[in-house]
Amino acid sequence: MIASMTAFARYEQPEDFGTLVWELRSVNQRFLEPSFRLPEIARASEHLLRDKLRKDLARGKVECALRFDKLDAQSGHVHINQSLLKELLAANQQIAHLLPEVAAEQASTFLQWPGVIES
Numbered sequence: 573m574i575a576s577m578t579a580f581a582r583y584e585q586p587e588d589f590g591t592l593v594w595e596l597r598s599v600n601q602r603f604l605e606p607s608f609r610l611p612e613i614a615r616a617s618e619h620l621l622r623d624k625l626r627k628d629l630a631r632g633k634v635e636c637a638l639r640f641d642k643l644d645a646q647s648g649h650v651h652i653n654q655s656l657l658k659e660l661l662a663a664n665q666q667i668a669h670l671l672p673e674v675a676a677e678q679a680s681t682f683l684q685w686p687g688v689i690e691s
Contacts, residue, residue, distance in 0.1 A: 577601075577632045590642040601633040609637040612686050651690045652683075660685055 577600040585592045606625050608618050625634060660682050667674065683689055 588643075590640055593639040593641065595635075595637045595639075597635045598632045601631060604629055604631050605633045607633075607635050609635075611638060611640050613640075614638055653688050653690055656685075657682060657688050660688070 577598055579596070579598045581594075581596045583594045585594075604626060606622055608621060610618060621636065625636070664677050664682075
């Protein structure tokens with residue numbers, strides 16, 4: 573009997589603060605090749621997830637994505653991580669000094685950097 577390694581799974585976990593959504597996709601591949609797309613807050617756990625996956629699987633290309641959908645009531649306050657923003661601005665000034673021909677970045681570019689805007 574031939575067993576296929578091609579699969580898709582989706583799991584949603586509703587909570588008081590919002591909904592966590594896991595999506596897993598796998599295709600046949602000779603070696604194990606896991607990849608993760610995680611929210612910034614969960615990135616520190618990637619190595620634990622990778623180890624868990626290696627315990628249960630020996631091969632295949634596995635894409636794992638975790639998404640967090642906040643409840644609308646919780647999305648009212650926005651906070652700017654000022655220390656990170658200051659570090660980015662300082663780095664930008666150093667680059668501008670070293671490479672004067674490169675255009676300076678606009679403030680909106682820094683707001684797109686992961687971790688600058690927190691809620």
